Amino acid sequence: MRVNNMDKMLTFTCLLFSLSTATHSFASIKDSIITTENGIAVIEAEHYSTQHKADTRRWIIFNSRSNSAHGLADSDKIHLEDASNNAYIELLPDTRTNHYEPLKHGVNFSAKPGKLAVLTYPVYFDAPGKYFVWARAFSTGSEDNGLHVGLNNTWPSSSQRLQLCEGKNKWTWASNQRRKDNHCGTPNTIWLDVPESGVHNITLSMREDGFELDKIILTRDANYKPAGVGPSETRHTPLPLPLKETFVDVQKYSLILEAPQTFESAGDVPFYHDRRNSALGIDARETQYRNVWATSELKVPEKMWGKKASAQKTFKNVILVTLGEIDGESPYKVLLNNNEIGSYTNSETETDYQENYFDLGSLTLKPGDIITVKSKAVTNGKIPENGGTAYARGRWRGLVFQE
Numbered sequence: 025m026r027v028n029n030m031d032k033m034l035t036f037t038c039l040l041f042s043l044s045t046a047t048h049s050f051a052s053i054k055d056s057i058i059t060t061e062n063g064i065a066v067i068e069a070e071h072y073s074t075q076h077k078a079d080t081r082r083w084i085i086f087n088s089r090s091n092s093a094h095g096l097a098d099s100d101k102i103h104l105e106d107a108s109n110n111a112y113i114e115l116l117p118d119t120r121t122n123h124y125e126p127l128k129h130g131v132n133f134s135a136k137p138g139k140l141a142v143l144t145y146p147v148y149f150d151a152p153g154k155y156f157v158w159a160r161a162f163s164t165g166s167e168d169n170g171l172h173v174g175l176n177n178t179w180p181s182s183s184q185r186l187q188l189c190e191g192k193n194k195w196t197w198a199s200n201q202r203r204k205d206n207h208c209g210t211p212n213t214i215w216l217d218v219p220e221s222g223v224h225n226i227t228l229s230m231r232e233d234g235f236e237l238d239k240i241i242l243t244r245d246a247n248y249k250p251a252g253v254g255p256s257e258t259r260h261t262p263l264p265l266p267l268k269e270t271f272v273d274v275q276k277y278s279l280i281l282e283a284p285q286t287f288e289s290a291g292d293v294p295f296y297h298d299r300r301n302s303a304l305g306i307d308a309r310e311t312q313y314r315n316v317w318a319t320s321e322l323k324v325p326e327k328m329w330g331k332k333a334s335a336q337k338t339f340k341n342v343i344l345v346t347l348g349e350i351d352g353e354s355p356y357k358v359l360l361n362n363n364e365i366g367s368y369t370n371s372e373t374e375t376d377y378q379e380n381y382f383d384l385g386s387l388t389l390k391p392g393d394i395i396t397v398k399s400k401a402v403t404n405g406k407i408p409e410n411g412g413t414a415y416a417r418g419r420w421r422g423l424v425f426q427e
């Protein structure tokens with residue numbers, strides 16, 4: 025028995041854990057996007073969004089969990105030292121590492137952009153214009169230093185053949201375009217024309233296998249020259265979304281009638297609108313309002329909360345939502361046309377204003393029906409206040425209708 029109970033407890037705990045993680049509102053990296061900040065966008069290469077045409081060559085992410093025993097052809101070891109964000113990508117397998125290894129078009133070399141190992145990076149641009157592209161790459165040979173850059177799956181001539189010549193065997197920034205007359209090119213000759221503000225996909229594709237890429241910078245400044253690891257990634261992460269604060273454990277409903285907005289006080293003992301707790305309550309500072317029923321009413325409208333009038337409507341279940349209080353256990357009554365259909369009392373609690381849910385069961389309503397909810401301000405004698413003890417205020421938040 026004991027073991028069984030332990031099992032149940034464990035299952036229950038796991039369920040609670042998965043529920044609580046599912047309702048977590050924190051934004052993940054998937055909710056974030058690279059944006060331009062003061063005319064510059066900075067992207068960690070390993071944060072690509074998608075990769076396609078990756079059957080022949082593929083960008084592999086290297087980070088502190090990687091090792092060199094990846095089983096793909098590769099002439100050099102891992103280059104994590106000095107890599108930004110301690111991670112980078114390499115295009116593997118690398119089967120042409122020097123002039124003596126055969127060049128195979130469409131396999132280890134692609135003169136045409138967009139044909140092999142295409143990566144996408146969505147970037148939000150706050151302004152259109154000409155953006156110069158810088159790549160932080162690591163080259164160890166003569167056949168691992170060419171890359172194609174594109175925009176929205178087009179491959180403008182101005183961004184093909186990014187070439188890295190100087191700075192071998194270390195992480196080096198390059199923005200040179202390879203030209204027939206000058207294989208090494210000159211800085212700031214790789215650029216993209218962003219046609220309008222908004223999100224555009226920066227795309228990369230293979231020119232030479234074995235290419236290693238750490239980081240990318242897009243800048244409007246023609247004289248910009250990055251140094252070291254460069255600036256931090258310009259990533260915008262949205263704020264967490266607000267979690268609901270009322271009717272918290274109600275997972276499913278077709279209608280919620282919030283007490284302060286829909287019910288009216290009726291009779292000698294009034295309810296007031298407790299705005300801070302989004303509830304109706306009884307002002308127990310008035311001694312004549314203690315230990316007596318306060319009454320609130322709602323007349324079912326012609327249109328029954330729908331667009332069209334209807335003769336009647338049946339709900340599978342109706343839930344009365346009350347608020348527990350530490351200083352007393354208020355009782356509640358629900359009536360339909362003066363006939364009691366439910367009677368409940370809040371349980372003792374150590375937390376003020378936590379929601380309690382009482383099932384009224386199935387309910388059929390017609391226009392003109394009167395729903396009445398009553399409660400009492402009571403004390404449990406536990407919380408001293410002004411020479412006596414504090415009173416719970418018979419707070420209730422609303423009715424939940426489930427179909």
Ligand SMILES: [Ca+2]
Nearest residue numbers: 098100101114
């Ligand atoms: Ca390598």
Ligand SMILES: [Ca+2]
Nearest residue numbers: 120167233234
């Ligand atoms: Ca190569």
Ligand SMILES: [Ca+2]
Nearest residue numbers: 100168234236
């Ligand atoms: Ca390499």
Ligand SMILES: [Ca+2]
Nearest residue numbers: 108109111238
């Ligand atoms: Ca990196």
